Amino acid sequence: MRCFAEGLYNSRTVVITGGATGIGFAMARAFGSYGAQVVIVSRKEERLAAAERRLRGLGVEAETMVCDVRDEAQVKRVVEQVVDRFAAVDVLVNNAAANFWSPAESMSARSFRTVVEVDLYGTFHCARAVVPHMIDQGGGCILNVTTTDPHRGFPGFAHAAAAKSGVLGLTTTWAREWGHHGIRVNSIGPGPTPTEAGLNGMTVGRPDHPPSFEIQMRRTPLGRLATPDDTASAALFLCSDAASFITGVNLSVDGGISLPVPSGDLQSDPFIASPRTPQGDD
Numbered sequence: 001m002r003c004f005a006e007g008l009y010n011s012r013t014v015v016i017t018g019g020a021t022g023i024g025f026a027m028a029r030a031f032g033s034y035g036a037q038v039v040i041v042s043r044k045e046e047r048l049a050a051a052e053r054r055l056r057g058l059g060v061e062a063e064t065m066v067c068d069v070r071d072e073a074q075v076k077r078v079v080e081q082v083v084d085r086f087a088a089v090d091v092l093v094n095n096a097a098a099n100f101w102s103p104a105e106s107m108s109a110r111s112f113r114t115v116v117e118v119d120l121y122g123t124f125h126c127a128r129a130v131v132p133h134m135i136d137q138g139g140g141c142i143l144n145v146t147t148t149d150p151h152r153g154f155p156g157f158a159h160a161a162a163a164k165s166g167v168l169g170l171t172t173t174w175a176r177e178w179g180h181h182g183i184r185v186n187s188i189g190p191g192p193t194p195t196e197a198g199l200n201g202m203t204v205g206r207p208d209h210p211p212s213f214e215i216q217m218r219r220t221p222l223g224r225l226a227t228p229d230d231t232a233s234a235a236l237f238l239c240s241d242a243a244s245f246i247t248g249v250n251l252s253v254d255g256g257i258s259l260p261v262p263s264g265d266l267q268s269d270p271f272i273a274s275p276r277t278p279q280g281d282d
């Protein structure tokens with residue numbers, strides 16, 4: 001489906017972290033198909049090479065750079081290379097993330113730190129490296145990938161919920177701090193999306209309800225799961241001039257799953273804990 005003007009992103013440089021797979025790849029393909037020069041960065045060279053081949057095969061002007069977003073020095077180097085090569089960074093998409101199911105009472109500090117370092121520190125490092133260039137060039141756009149309403153609580157994902165809530169705080173704060181430089185900062189919250197990583201993160205190791213994506217689908221008013229292209233289309237809008245007066249928002253792309261659950265559904269909702277029997281009440 002081609003919803004936007006052809007050439008919408010001509011001559012724009014778009015950097016996407018974690019752009020070789022899943023939702024990030026769909027965003028790279030989408031921005032590239034509307035004319036952007038796309039730079040995808042992540043840790044695994046072979047994944048990047050495969051993604052670059054696929055994108056170039058589709059006619060997208062794609063480059064790749066190996067980078068672990070947890071490493072501030074690596075991030076700075078990569079951003080310098082992008083600016084040397086393309087003269088500007090018009091859009092930064094902070095999409096790289098880590099996640100796995102882990103009950104809070106047994107989650108190790110290292111597990112917690114691993115996810116927070118990728119999602120929250122990674123977002124900080126990338127934005128921090130790019131923004132001086134955006135200020136010099138008179139503006140730009142940062143899009144952080146969060147999740148659908150991280151404040152509502154995600155049992156089994158305390159690390160990701162904390163990290164993504166933190167990213168929301170960065171989004172609103174940066175929107176205020178950098179708005180007068182012409183820099184817009186928004187975030188986008190995909191609903192459950194059965195990417196390979198999403199499937200693993202949501203289901204591996206969970207003893208309670210194995211096909212959790214099926215449950216998520218039943219809880220979604222629009223009756224299906226999100227696709228990577230759903231999020232990519234919303235990203236195209238938010239980073240375009242059509243959204244030139246939008247900053248500091250988190251746009252949920254979730255088919256309505258984050259809407260409050262009607263009280264009649266509570267009994268059958270496996271994501272809501274059963275009421276406890278009051279102590280000593282026979």
Ligand SMILES: CCC/C=C/C(=O)SCCNC(=O)CCNC(=O)[C@H](O)C(C)(C)COP(=O)([O-])OP(=O)([O-])OC[C@H]1O[C@@H](n2cnc3c(N)ncnc32)[C@H](O)[C@@H]1OP(=O)([O-])[O-]
Binds near residue numbers: 108111154
């Ligand atoms: C709610 C928001 C919705 C978001 C959805 C998404 O993001 S979907 C997109 C999701 N996309 C992705 O996730 C893609 C990227 N994912 C990855 O790169 C890896 O899965 C990674 C997250 C572990 C990072 O690797 P790394 O090499 O940096 O880490 P490491 O191997 O050194 O381990 C560090 C600690 O974590 C522990 N631990 C690790 N795995 C598991 C597990 N399955 N189970 C339990 N624990 C696990 C491990 O035991 C260790 O703790 P310990 O034992 O020392 O106390």
Ligand SMILES: NC(=O)C1=CN([C@@H]2O[C@H](COP(=O)(O)OP(=O)(O)OC[C@H]3O[C@@H](n4cnc5c(N)ncnc54)[C@H](OP(=O)(O)O)[C@@H]3O)[C@@H](O)[C@H]2O)C=CC1
Binds near residue numbers: 023094199
């Ligand atoms: N799928 C879902 O259900 C949901 C996903 N999201 C969010 O959407 C985004 C994309 O998720 P999805 O496409 O499913 O998952 P993927 O795992 O496919 O995407 C994550 C990407 O991040 C990269 N990455 C991970 N760690 C690092 C790191 N330290 N430095 C650089 N890159 C890194 C990975 O590449 P590499 O291994 O090469 O480094 C990978 O390409 C994430 O922000 C996720 O939190 C939000 C809600 C739901």
